[in-house]
Amino acid sequence: xxxxxxxxxxxxxxxxxxxxxxxxxxxxxxxxxxxxxxxxxxxxxxxxxxxxxxxxxxxxxxxxxxxxxxxxxxxxxxxxxxxxxxxxxxxxxxxxxxxxxxxxxxxxxxxxxxxxxxxxxxxxxxxxxxxxxxxxxxxxxxxxxxxxxxxxxxxxxxxxxxxxxxxxxxxxxxxxxxxxxxxxxxxxxxxxxxxxxxxxxxxxxxxxxxxxxxxxxxxxxxxxxxxxxxxxxxxxxxxxxxxxxxxxxxxxxxxxxxxxxxxxxxxxxxxxxxxxxxxxxxxxxxxxxxxxxxxxxxxxxxxxxxxxxxxxxxxxxxxxxxxxxxxxxxxxxxxxxxxxxxxxxxxxxxxxxxxxxxxxxxxxxxxxxxxxxxxxxxxxxxxxxxxxxxxxxxxxxxxxxxxxxxxxxxxxxxxxxxxxxxxxxxxxxxxxxxxxxxxxxxxxxxxxxxxxxxxxxxxxxxxxxxxxxxxxxxxxxxxxxxxx
Numbered sequence: 001x002x003x004x005x006x007x008x009x010x011x012x013x014x015x016x017x018x019x020x021x022x023x024x025x026x027x028x029x030x031x032x033x034x035x036x037x038x039x040x041x042x043x044x045x046x047x048x049x050x051x052x053x054x055x056x057x058x059x060x061x062x063x064x065x066x067x068x069x070x071x072x073x074x075x076x077x078x079x080x081x082x083x084x085x086x087x088x089x090x091x092x093x094x095x096x097x098x099x100x101x102x103x104x105x106x107x108x109x110x111x112x113x114x115x116x117x118x119x120x121x122x123x124x125x126x127x128x129x130x131x132x133x134x135x136x137x138x139x140x141x142x143x144x145x146x147x148x149x150x151x152x153x154x155x156x157x158x159x160x161x162x163x164x165x166x167x168x169x170x171x172x173x174x175x176x177x178x179x180x181x182x183x184x185x186x187x188x189x190x191x192x193x194x195x196x197x198x199x200x201x202x203x204x205x206x207x208x209x210x211x212x213x214x215x216x217x218x219x220x221x222x223x224x225x226x227x228x229x230x231x232x233x234x235x236x237x238x239x240x241x242x243x244x245x246x247x248x249x250x251x252x253x254x255x256x257x258x259x260x261x262x263x264x265x266x267x268x269x270x271x272x273x274x275x276x277x278x279x280x281x282x283x284x285x286x287x288x289x290x291x292x293x294x295x296x297x298x299x300x301x302x303x304x305x306x307x308x309x310x311x312x313x314x315x316x317x318x319x320x321x322x323x324x325x326x327x328x329x330x331x332x333x334x335x336x337x338x339x340x341x342x343x344x345x346x347x348x349x350x351x352x353x354x355x356x357x358x359x360x361x362x363x364x365x366x367x368x369x370x371x372x373x374x375x376x377x378x379x380x381x382x383x384x385x386x387x388x389x390x391x392x393x394x395x396x397x398x399x400x401x402x403x404x405x406x407x408x409x410x411x412x413x414x415x416x417x418x419x420x421x422x423x424x425x426x427x428x429x430x431x432x433x434x435x436x437x438x439x440x441x442x443x444x445x446x447x448x449x450x451x452x453x454x455x456x457x458x459x460x461x462x463x464x465x466x467x468x469x470x471x472x473x474x475x476x477x478x479x480x481x482x483x484x
Contacts, residue, residue, distance in 0.1 A: 045149065049209050049212055246440075280314070317348045395454045
């Protein structure tokens, strides 16, 4: 080794140590502030050193706060769930770094390159991904996307001969045995992918992989800049409103005089519960899933109505989630994260007793989120429900409606009852004072999140027997239609 080579190696070592110090300082500050997570997507040629890049970060940083996610093409249940589900449920915690091999871009780019996905469909999926990344960034994450590239002659130089290829230690072969022509299709698709999804908040950056040291240093600097910018960033500026304020008061249009006597209630309850049990045993339901969303004013009877439904469902296939205020961990993550983790698998039923609609109801009214957050949430919720519907989940949403006078009556009954007193809190009385604000929020919610495929069903619950039967009727009819 010449003196010039020794000097060069010494210089490179010094550069790496300097970068390591700066990255460690940024990493610990990120963890201290609990900002994040910071997501680094690494894509590109199989022999460009994607795994080696990640190994460098594990050498430089505190491994306790690093997460590596490697995704091959979906298998088993992943193929039957919404496409983005497996990425949502594996997001790293706030204040930590996540490295992604085979990210949410891999499958559509692979299919496009192999001619299994049309250009129009590819662009549609890229739009879905762009909205996903926007939601991640709005929810506090930072996203950096790296494309490692080699020229054809560099690829030939890096790729080992055939016998060694079988023994090579590439951590994950994204593309398999692609020819030069195949790789050109990948590169063309990657250029289109970058054009469609590279944004200021989630940019694509091309990095040459010809020199491993320069490659790692450049990516290290990019990650350092991303973390530092993330640490300095403040809450996003309010976005222009893309929602419509409701003109009509839907609650005032309901007939609150609807009742059902006890004998008729018992007869219809037996009929509709039997109908629901039979539908749940239908062979086609194993390929579908059911998500029931219950919202309504305090004391509207959601719990009792839900029990009349769950009595008909095999408990092995059922989960009921009572949505409460988010935990500290959930508050630091994108707000839909905790709901994505609870969606039903095929053949299963999930019930939300209060739901993700809290963002545009209680969080809006009580000021727990910014105006920009709840105004943006209408589109985010619609996108969430569309993804569920497209993957075979039947989403049925109920609003149980009672009058302000009936709520007061039920509050007073709870207060006087030893077995129901626990249901009534000071928060319930405080919320009642904001009845007009909740009515306004509810009408805006109906205006902006009721679609043809996932409409809202308003059920008068002034008489609880009537509400329970109406809910069972709607559920059975919607489920029967979906299983036809």
